[in-house]
Every structure is written in C-alpha cells, then in structure tokens.
Amino acid sequence: MPVHLQIEATRGSARAGKLITPHGEVETPVFMPVGTLASVKGVSQDVLEELDVQILLGNTYHLYLRPSVDTIRQIGGLHRFMSWDRAILTDSGGFQVFSLNDLRKVSEEGVAFRSHLDGSPHFLSPEKAMEAQIGLGADIIMAFDECTEYPADAQRVRASMELTLRWAERCKSYFEEHKHEVPWAHTESAELRSAGRTRASAPMRTRATPAVEATQALFGIVQGGMDPELRRESAVRTIDIGFPGYAIGGLSVGEPRELTRDIVESTLEHLPCNQPRYLMGVGTPEEIAQYAQLGVDMMDCVLPTRAARHGLLFTSEGKVSIKQARYAQDDSALDAGCDCRVCQRYSRAYLRHLYAANELLAQVLNTVHNLHYYLATMRTVRAWIRAGHLPASGVARM
Amino acid sequence: MPVHLQIEATRGSARAGKLITPHGEVETPVFMPVGTLASVKGVSQDVLEELDVQILLGNTYHLYLRPSVDTIRQIGGLHRFMSWDRAILTDSGGFQVFSLNDLRKVSEEGVAFRSHLDGSPHFLSPEKAMEAQIGLGADIIMAFDECTEYPADAQRVRASMELTLRWAERCKSYFEEHKHEVPWAHTESAELRSAGRTRASAPMRTRATPAVEATQALFGIVQGGMDPELRRESAVRTIDIGFPGYAIGGLSVGEPRELTRDIVESTLEHLPCNQPRYLMGVGTPEEIAQYAQLGVDMMDCVLPTRAARHGLLFTSEGKVSIKQARYAQDDSALDAGCDCRVCQRYSRAYLRHLYAANELLAQVLNTVHNLHYYLATMRTVRAWIRAGHLPASGVARM
Numbered sequence: 001m002p003v004h005l006q007i008e009a010t011r012g013s014a015r016a017g018k019l020i021t022p023h024g025e026v027e028t029p030v031f032m033p034v035g036t037l038a039s040v041k042g043v044s045q046d047v048l049e050e051l052d053v054q055i056l057l058g059n060t061y062h063l064y065l066r067p068s069v070d071t072i073r074q075i076g077g078l079h080r081f082m083s084w085d086r087a088i089l090t091d092s093g094g095f096q097v098f099s100l101n102d103l104r105k106v107s108e109e110g111v112a113f114r115s116h117l118d119g120s121p122h123f124l125s126p127e128k129a130m131e132a133q134i135g136l137g138a139d140i141i142m143a144f145d146e147c148t149e150y151p152a153d154a155q156r157v158r159a160s161m162e163l164t165l166r167w168a169e170r171c172k173s174y175f176e177e178h179k180h181e182v183p184w185a186h187t188e189s190a191e192l193r194s195a196g197r198t199r200a201s202a203p204m205r206t207r208a209t210p211a212v213e214a215t216q217a218l219f220g221i222v223q224g225g226m227d228p229e230l231r232r233e234s235a236v237r238t239i240d241i242g243f244p245g246y247a248i249g250g251l252s253v254g255e256p257r258e259l260t261r262d263i264v265e266s267t268l269e270h271l272p273c274n275q276p277r278y279l280m281g282v283g284t285p286e287e288i289a290q291y292a293q294l295g296v297d298m299m300d301c302v303l304p305t306r307a308a309r310h311g312l313l314f315t316s317e318g319k320v321s322i323k324q325a326r327y328a329q330d331d332s333a334l335d336a337g338c339d340c341r342v343c344q345r346y347s348r349a350y351l352r353h354l355y356a357a358n359e360l361l362a363q364v365l366n367t368v369h370n371l372h373y374y375l376a377t378m379r380t381v382r383a384w385i386r387a388g389h390l391p392a393s394g395v396a397r398m
Numbered sequence: 399m400p401v402h403l404q405i406e407a408t409r410g411s412a413r414a415g416k417l418i419t420p421h422g423e424v425e426t427p428v429f430m431p432v433g434t435l436a437s438v439k440g441v442s443q444d445v446l447e448e449l450d451v452q453i454l455l456g457n458t459y460h461l462y463l464r465p466s467v468d469t470i471r472q473i474g475g476l477h478r479f480m481s482w483d484r485a486i487l488t489d490s491g492g493f494q495v496f497s498l499n500d501l502r503k504v505s506e507e508g509v510a511f512r513s514h515l516d517g518s519p520h521f522l523s524p525e526k527a528m529e530a531q532i533g534l535g536a537d538i539i540m541a542f543d544e545c546t547e548y549p550a551d552a553q554r555v556r557a558s559m560e561l562t563l564r565w566a567e568r569c570k571s572y573f574e575e576h577k578h579e580v581p582w583a584h585t586e587s588a589e590l591r592s593a594g595r596t597r598a599s600a601p602m603r604t605r606a607t608p609a610v611e612a613t614q615a616l617f618g619i620v621q622g623g624m625d626p627e628l629r630r631e632s633a634v635r636t637i638d639i640g641f642p643g644y645a646i647g648g649l650s651v652g653e654p655r656e657l658t659r660d661i662v663e664s665t666l667e668h669l670p671c672n673q674p675r676y677l678m679g680v681g682t683p684e685e686i687a688q689y690a691q692l693g694v695d696m697m698d699c700v701l702p703t704r705a706a707r708h709g710l711l712f713t714s715e716g717k718v719s720i721k722q723a724r725y726a727q728d729d730s731a732l733d734a735g736c737d738c739r740v741c742q743r744y745s746r747a748y749l750r751h752l753y754a755a756n757e758l759l760a761q762v763l764n765t766v767h768n769l770h771y772y773l774a775t776m777r778t779v780r781a782w783i784r785a786g787h788l789p790a791s792g793v794a795r796m
Contacts, residue, residue: 360440
C-alpha cells in the first residue's frame, strides 16, 4: 500500500492513528489546510511546519490553470515546486469545474469548461484528471467525480452517482497504468538530483524524494446525494472497484447541517474500518471535532483560511470579528487560552488596526491564528480518543 | 543624551559604531525598513527580528490618521502597540502632508490638509507634530519641516529653509516641555504594568519599557534645496538650535542622482562628527552603500519593500523582475549568493508563480528577500569600515 492508515486507538466510532505516506506520517484524525495555488494564502512553509501541519491540500483545477501541470511536473512535482516535503493531497479538479463554471458541459467522456481566468476552453476527464494529478505528484490523489448539486431529484442523483462510478473505474485503470510516472518516482528523482537541480536548500528538500520507489495513492469518492440508500450503494460499489482510501463527497453543498451529519454517519457505516476515510470540504471547528468523533480520519475546508482573510477569527470564547471598533483599544490577546504565535505576541487592538488599515500582515496573522485553532482542535480530539478524556484546552468544545 | 552615537571605527569619512537608544543598540551605518502603519507590509515582527532589524521607521502622518495617536498612546506607545521592543524612529508627518495632499495650505503656524483617506480636514504644526510623535513614543522623532520641492528658485528655497528653521525652534521648545509625557516614561509604564495590561507575551514585552526614566531624542533636519551654501547655512543654524542628531531632508525629490550625492557630501561636512547623521528617503542598494561611505549613519527608504510588492528583487547579479515568463521553469534560487530564508528554500519558478497568481505569499517572500539584501548590504559596509576590507558577499558592490 502506498498510503495506509495505522489505527492506534479507538473510542466509540472514532479512531486515532497515523496515515503513512511517501512524504511522512500524518497523525489522524487530521485537518488539512487548503493551499489552493501551491500556497496556503499568506503563510510561508516554515510557519506551516511550525504549526505542525503534516498534510496540505492542493487544488488540481487551479494548479492546472496556473502555473500548469507541465511546469510543476518538470520541476519534480508539487512537493519540490513549493518546497514542502511533508504530505500533500490533491483533489481531482471536479469540484472547481462544477462550482466555478456556469457554462460547463458534462458528457460521458468528461467535462468541457472555460477557465474562470481568461475564458479559454478546457476539458477534464477521468483520464486527464489522473494525468494531471500524477504530474503534480501529491501523495494522495482523488478520483474524478461529479459533485451532485443540491437539491436534486432521485433520478438525477442516481444518474450522477452512476456516472461517478463509471468514472471511478476509468480513474483506477488509468492510474494503475501510469502511476509510476509520478515525478518523484525513484528513477526520475535520481535523474533530477544528478542534473544538479537541487538548490542550496538541499537538506530541506531531500525528504521530497522518497528513498524507495513509492507511488501515489488514489482514493475513491462516495456520492449519492442526500439519500442514505444511494450512499450505501455508492459506497459498496466504490469499494468493489477497490481503493486504498475512501472519501465522502457531495456534502456541504447547501444542505442543512443536520442532514450533512446524518449522511456522514450513515455512509461511514459502509466504509472499511481499516482504511482512511476522508470527509471533503467541512467544516466549522465544532463540526470537524464531531465528524472525527464519528470516525472520519481526514477533513479539509477553506473556512479557517478564508474567514481569516475576512477578519473572522475562531477563539475558545467563540467567533471574533476583529474589524469591530470595540477592539480598537483592546490591548488583550485575541484568545487568552491560545498559545499560537499571534496570540502570544499581538493584541486585539493591533490586529484590528491591521485589518482596518488593510495591511497585508492582517491576513497573514489572522490565517496563522485560525489554522492553529483548527489544528489544536484536532490535537484535542486525538488526545481525547487516545486518553479517553478531553484535556483542558482552549479549543472547540465537542 | 537619550540617544547617542558611539563611534567604534572609521575609514575615510565613514564611521561604524552603535546608536544607543532607550530600546536597544543599533549597529551603524544602518538601513531602517519602513513600517508605515505600524507594520512592515506583509512581514511579521518575529521575521524582522530574525532578519536582525534593529530599528524601524514609522510614519506619523499615516498613524495619526489610522489608528490615531490617541489609540497608540493609550496602549502605551508604538512599541507596545505593534509588539516591537527594538528601536523605532518616526518621521514628523511633514513629508506625507506635502506629498499626499495637493490641497495643503502652508502658513507660518503650520499646514492645513485633508486626509487622503476620507478628505477630512486636519492641521499639523510643529507643536502638533511633536505632540503626535511624543504620543507614538518612538525612540527618535523628527522636527516638523517643510520639504522644499524640486525644482525651486533661490528665493523660494531660502524662504522654505527659514520656515523650517523657525519650526525647528518651536519643535524643540515644545519637545523640551513635554518630553516626559512619552507613554513609556518610567511612571506611566509602571502604572500600565500594575494595571495588569500585559499579555501572555510578557517576556517579549518587558524591554518595551526601559528600566530607567528615558526620553525620546528629537533630531533636527537640514534643508536648503540644491544650494550647497544654503545647506551649509541650514546646517549651522540647525546645530545652533541644538539637537542630539541631524537629518538631511529634501533630497530624492526628483533631482538627478549626482546632485543628490553632491549635496549630501557638502552637507555632511557641516554636521558634527560625534552625532548621528540621518539621510532621509534613500536609496538603491548601491546608494545606501555609497552614502554610508560618505559618513551617513542612518538611512530609510520604501524602495526594498515597495519594489518587492511589484516583483522587483535585488540580487548580487542585479535586479530581477520575477514576473517574467523566463523564470517560469527556473528551479534555481533567486540569488545563489544569498542566505536569506527565501533563497534558501524557494525557486525562481515558485516565486514567479506566486507573483503571477497574485498570491499573498509573493509579497511576503519578496519583501523578506529585499529587506535581507538591504540589511546584508549594510552589514558588508560596516565590516568594510571596521576591517578595512570588503568581505566576499553577495551584496551590492560599492
């Protein structure tokens, strides 16, 4: 197995352990910060390391458009391109094709769409999404699926689910045939090294080239809309195709939160216990803690980073909208219970000023704090699973 | 003396030493990064410390408008507000009043102007500029001067110089009467501490409160346009008023570079040898090295930070416009001779991508590199003065 989950403790449905990847181990359950364009907006990679980020998410759609898969592949893959030697997961591009393109055209073959940047025409299919993700070289890549819209009628949900299943088979076929083309596969990496293309930062970058011939892991995605029976069928048939890990897609698309939770809970029952389970695109700090308790191992969401850029900060006392004038003279830390570098050093008054004055540093510091809050929340959950009790901590209550 | 220069080595006209301030020592000659709104755009204070920035410049005009002097004063001054316990210098606000306001109205009393943000009416005078700068509490503050425009006829230059001299006297009078009102003066700081207004970061912040009752230092500014004789007269009469340090203002306002250099050189002859000499608003890496060789101790300029935000990077091989497509596949470091954290870790291809994709991190990383380059240039100059030879280094050739 190129990527596998080592479960080390359980508590109810929840499990804590390690996801073993070609670029290091990831403690699970894990929240994966989103680095859309090979960067978590405003945060340098050394700060991500300091935050103890062990896995990042990259968006294939965005990277495919800028700087292009070819650019990244020729440089040796996303790890080397962005100088990040820990694990990376890429999505398939499908979600952005559907959410950023009103004029997309879906066929059995794939999806025709226009770039949201310049209107240029593009086409993604299961094969092309695999080719792109192999070129980017993340440790975990995702099957190209159709994210079913909400609401949708029963016929539409089934048709969409069936399409996703057929695409999953095509993804697997293409991947199995081409997985050794990953840019950091043993042979090509050696070639890169001998070509002298390492920078002064060689010590930083050696781990970006796994020692043994490793490959990526392709995860399948369960769809089925808001129908538990279709979700079950999608899970069973996706497992029949066979993947080293499974994601639950098509949620957080506008449905009520209770429905999300019900579908997650019922879908999890049908996923293998010993393989990683990834819930895509959620959620608030409370939600990620809840889903981890239900047995989800991996989650990602733009919420902490996007909210930060809008001045919305997560704290142990609830959400703080730092732009408010009430903080203008507030010399206290943003979150007295937080040990992040922002709360340790800066006051609410300073953060409020930076935001009000539209200073770049506002976005940087707000993002660092929110990411810390999310990661600390997951650390608390992991400790809770392992130790059987909730440690005192200023993170989201479960 | 609240601030004084300890000269430890000379070489020709150049001198190397230490500027002793209430917030630490500053190795001179020094380049001071500009932190306009209590932030060096995009760079957090811990990174500035890592870059070995020992003194920052803040802009009184901008801070007066946002977040206001009152806000900063009530929190304990700029050091505490921005959590920066090393030295700070503020300008008087005069330069921005003149450069950002077409509708300003200058009188003997001061300058009426409108905010560039919302058009609201404001008035700055020598006394108000002192009041503002005492409230901000920088270690070094500047007299409120009129920055003579270029070109200007002889009569205009003299009238402007005379106004600056009269204003300098008023600045000194007000400052001497009110200098003990600085927010970190001994008594008020003690009060702040006992009120429990320190954050968890107390260890970071203790140095922000000098142990002994220290005051700020007010520097005078020499004007006199491009006329060496008027410059001499301005210097002599400003020294007659008496300040612990002197700045050369009114340069880099559009005149040819050779003229700037001539005026700097002739003006320096008239400034006291044993006091700090500050050349305002210059320059390129080559220029700051040259001026330091002429005997300038302090300089500031927005060039490294502003150029960085426009993708213009200073390297040992010359300027690099990182937006160019030629760097899209360039896996080498920006500057092979540079030991900054950016060059150690990231490639030109990555920096080019970040800039082209308008990623926040582009501005952060570019700024860190350019600041490092400027600071390394000054380290080289200091070493050259002290050791009598130029160490091998990838910084601007002198």
